[in-house]
Amino acid sequence: MTPEEILELFKKTGALLEGHFRLTSGLHSPQYFQCAKVLQYPEYAEAVCRLIAERFSSVPIDVVIAPALGGIVVGQEVGRQISRKTSKSGFRIVFTERKEKAMLLRRGFEISPGESVLVCEDVITTGGSVSEVIKIVEEKGASVAGVGAIVDRSGGKVTFDGKLFATIALNVTSYPPENCPLCKQNIPLYAPGSRPVAAGH
Secondary structure, three states: OOHHHHHHHHHHOOOEEEEEEEOOOOOEEEEEEOOHHHHOOHHHHHHHHHHHHHHOOOOOOOEEEEEOOHHHHHHHHHHHHHHHHHOOOOOEEEEEEEEOOEEEEOOOOOOOOOOEEEEEEEEEOOOHHHHHHHHHHHHOOOEEEEEEEEEEOEOOOOOOOOOEEEEEEOEOOOEOHHHOHHHHOOOOOEOOOOOOOOOOO
């Protein structure tokens, strides 16, 4: 699939939202990419995630990890395709989750020293969540083989030392809350993501 075809999928499924949104990063934006509306269709999830799986097909990978909630479906599908292709024994797909604002590896999931780990995410704006996941991986003594995402809305500003591959990269406008023109126009603010809107934002 081409980036143009992927963008058309977002429009077709109603996943490209227009309005006033608080992103997971805390920034405000007139556009929001609701990847879940694309990924709810197995055939679309398989087609889009195949691009990520193929991009890292030549890299030895032991574990796929993703931040909850948005990255879980991406990580699961990318990992499924990699696992099916390599038939590697012990291959795993895990996820991190946030508890009291801290990103943690829970539920008995483990990453061992020396393992090669692919980080997956749905949408990247500032790269904050992925950076937290990378820190967890490195603290475990493992190495990051790459970062795969559906949408990079940073316009290429976030690279993770050249390890990022996104199926579509866009430079989408976003604002700090204190300088948001949409707030000044009193346009209702929505937070479609997995984190609640903080009071006053």
